[in-house]
Amino acid sequence: MKIVYSCSKCGAQFPKWSGKCLECGAWGTLDKESIIENQKDKKVEELKSVKVDFVDLSKIKNIEIHKLKTGFSCFDKVIGGGLTPSSLILLGGEPGIGKSTIISQLINEKLNTLYISGEENSSSVKSRFDRLGIKINNLKFVSENNIEIIIGAILKLKPEFLIIDSIQTLYSNEVEGEAGGISQVRACTVKLMEITRKFNMATLIISHVNKSGDLAGPKTMEHLVDCVLNLEGDRLHRFRILRAVKNRFGSTDETAILEMTKTGFQEVLNPSKIYLSSISKDAKGTAITAIMEGTQVLMLELQALVTKTNFGYPKRATSGYDQKRLELLLAVLSSKTNLNLGAYDVYINLTGGFSVSDRSLDLAVCMSIMSAYYDKKVQDNTIVFGEVGLSGEIRSVPKTKERIKEIISLGFKNAIIPSFEKSIEIKGVNLEFVKNIEELKKFLV
Ligand code: TYD
Ligand code: MG
Numbered sequence: 001m002k003i004v005y006s007c008s009k010c011g012a013q014f015p016k017w018s019g020k021c022l023e024c025g026a027w028g029t030l031d032k033e034s035i036i037e038n039q040k041d042k043k044v045e046e047l048k049s050v051k052v053d054f055v056d057l058s059k060i061k062n063i064e065i066h067k068l069k070t071g072f073s074c075f076d077k078v079i080g081g082g083l084t085p086s087s088l089i090l091l092g093g094e095p096g097i098g099k100s101t102i103i104s105q106l107i108n109e110k111l112n113t114l115y116i117s118g119e120e121n122s123s124s125v126k127s128r129f130d131r132l133g134i135k136i137n138n139l140k141f142v143s144e145n146n147i148e149i150i151i152g153a154i155l156k157l158k159p160e161f162l163i164i165d166s167i168q169t170l171y172s173n174e175v176e177g178e179a180g181g182i183s184q185v186r187a188c189t190v191k192l193m194e195i196t197r198k199f200n201m202a203t204l205i206i207s208h209v210n211k212s213g214d215l216a217g218p219k220t221m222e223h224l225v226d227c228v229l230n231l232e233g234d235r236l237h238r239f240r241i242l243r244a245v246k247n248r249f250g251s252t253d254e255t256a257i258l259e260m261t262k263t264g265f266q267e268v269l270n271p272s273k274i275y276l277s278s279i280s281k282d283a284k285g286t287a288i289t290a291i292m293e294g295t296q297v298l299m300l301e302l303q304a305l306v307t308k309t310n311f312g313y314p315k316r317a318t319s320g321y322d323q324k325r326l327e328l329l330l331a332v333l334s335s336k337t338n339l340n341l342g343a344y345d346v347y348i349n350l351t352g353g354f355s356v357s358d359r360s361l362d363l364a365v366c367m368s369i370m371s372a373y374y375d376k377k378v379q380d381n382t383i384v385f386g387e388v389g390l391s392g393e394i395r396s397v398p399k400t401k402e403r404i405k406e407i408i409s410l411g412f413k414n415a416i417i418p419s420f421e422k423s424i425e426i427k428g429v430n431l432e433f434v435k436n437i438e439e440l441k442k443f444l445v
Contacts, residue, residue: 005030008182033183034176065249068160068202070106071134074258074267078242079227080250083161083202087249088193090167090222092207093231098240098260099206102231103163104128105264106204109135114159118145118169118179132264145179147172147188154195164192166206167221189221222246234320234353239274240265241293241354255294272297272406274352285372288412289364289385290403291356297406299383300356304368305347314342320350321365322357329365329388336392337438339373360397362388363416366437376444381413384443392436396420404429416443 004013007030012023020027067082076082079089093099100120107113107129117125121143129136142153147170154162164170167188171179175187189205196203207221209230222228226248233240242256257271268274271293285304290297302321309315318326326348334341348365350356363386371378378384385403387395396418404415408428417424419433434440 001034004033004035006033006182031182032177033181067249068111069108070111070161071108072102072105072265074256075102075106075242078229078244078254078256080244080247080254083204084226084249085160085202086197086200087202087227088189088196088225089202089204089227089229090207090225091204091229091231092209094209094235096235097231097233098258098265099231100128100165101132101260101264102242102258103165103204103206104132104134106161106163107134107136107139108161109138111138111161112157112159113139113161113163114154114157115139115141115163115165116150116153117141117143117165119165131262145169145171147191148174151191151195154199154201158199159201162192162196162201162203164203164205166208168208185221189224193224232355234355237353239268239352239354243294253294255296257293257296257298272299272410274298284375284377285368287364287367287371287378288383289361290383290407291358291360291385292399292403297403298354299406299410300354300361300364301351302361302364302368303349303351304365304372305349306341306344306369306372309343309345315345315347317346318348318350320353320355321348321361325357325362326365328390329362330369332388332390332392333366333369333437336436337370337441339370341369341373344373359387359395360385362386363394363418363434363437363440367416367440367443370440371444374441374444379414379443379445381411382416382443383407383412383414384416384440386416386418386434388437392438394418394420394434394436400424401426404431416440 004015005017006013007021007023009026009029010021010024012021017030021029065084067084069082070076091099122141125141140157144150167185168180170188171184172187175183177183192203227244228246230243230245231240238260240258242258244252257268258265259268287302289300289302291300316323316326330341330346333339346369364384366388367378367384385397387397389395400417400421404426407415414430414432416432416434419435422433
C-alpha cells in the first residue's frame, strides 16, 4: 500500500498534500488515497512472448444491438434509443433537481429491474412510485450502502436493469476512506462496471454534482462509464433539461426539455413556447433571443440592469449566465461603442431558471445592456442572436435557419442577426443584418 493525494477535480496524484492542485489549480481538492503499488515492469524481452489476440474488425458482421426501452420515452431518445445492455450510464444533477424522480419514471414492467438506494428507505421510495402511478411488478428494491452486499443482490437476481441512487452513498470493505470520498467512489464504480459487463446489464448510476456543477468524484469516473447525462435547471423553477454530455451509443445532440409536475416529469413538446407567456414585452433593458438546445429551439429573455456605481469599483453580477463572458462583452462595449460602462454596475439575469453559456446569447446580452443604458426599449416583436467578437464584430452562429423558422412560427416580426447570414432567404420575417455592435443602437426606440 502506498499513500498518495489525489485531486477530486482532475484526478492528478501527488506524493504530498498541498492546498492547491498543481495540475488544475483548484483549491482544497486534494484527498488522501491508498493505492496498491504496481508490479515491477516486465522486461521487453519477456513481453514479446505474451499472447495477444488481434481482431480483424472488417470480418465482423454488422451487429444489431437490441436496446431496452425504459418507461420514459424521452429518456430513451436522449441516450440514443434505449438502454444498451452491458453499459453504464451516469446521471448527474444537483440535490433536489429530480434525479430520484426521473429514475422512478424509467421503471418498465417488462424489464427485470433492481433498484438500490443508499439514500432512501423502502417506504419513501414506495410512496414516490404511488404518487407517480408507476407499476412496479417486476422491480426489486434494496436499501443498502455496502457494495459487496449489493453485488451479492445482483448475483442473486441477475437483473437486466440496475439502478444505483447514489454512488456517493456506497462504500466497499476493501477500500479505506468514507463513502463519497474519491477512493470509495472510484472503487465502487469499478466494481459496478465489472459486474455490469459480466451479466450484460444496463446500469444507471446517480451521481451528485458539486457547487461548481462538476460531477462530484474523480474525472476518471466519467471515463469509466459509457454515457454521462446531466439533469440541469433551477430547483425553484419547473423546467429541466436532460442532456447527454458523453454518449458512446448515440449523439450528444438530443436533449429533452422536461417540466416537473405533481405527477413527475413530463416532456415539453413545444419548448420554444415556454417563455412566451412570461416575456415582458415593452420593458426597457430586456432582449429576447433564441438558442439551440440540442435540436430544439428555446426562446429566452435577457434582462439587464445598469446603475451608477456608488463605490469606486463597478459591480458585475449574473444569474444564469457566465460572469466572465459578461465582463468580456462589457470590455468590448466600452471600447467599441460610446457606452461608458466603467462608472456603472451591470447585472444580467436570464429568466426562467436556466443556465446557458451559449455564444449566440452575446448579441442579446449587448442589446439588453444598451437598452438599459440608454433607457430605451428594443423595437417590438424582435429577436436577436449572434456571437460578438473582440473587435465588436458580429459573428454567425450555427442553425440560423432553424432558429428563424421557429421565430416566425411564434409570431415574431423582426430578427437581428449576423450579416454573415445575408444569403439567407426566408419569408415572413424582417431580417436585420448587423456587422458590429455599434449598429445595435438603431433598434432601440
Ligand atoms: P428528487 O427526485 O427527490 O430530487 P433528487 O433525487 O435529485 O435530489 O425530487 C426533487 C423535488 O421534486 C422534490 O422536492 C419534490 C419534487 N417533486 C415534484 O414536484 N413532483 C413529483 O412528482 C415528485 C416525485 C417530486
Ligand atoms: Mg434523490
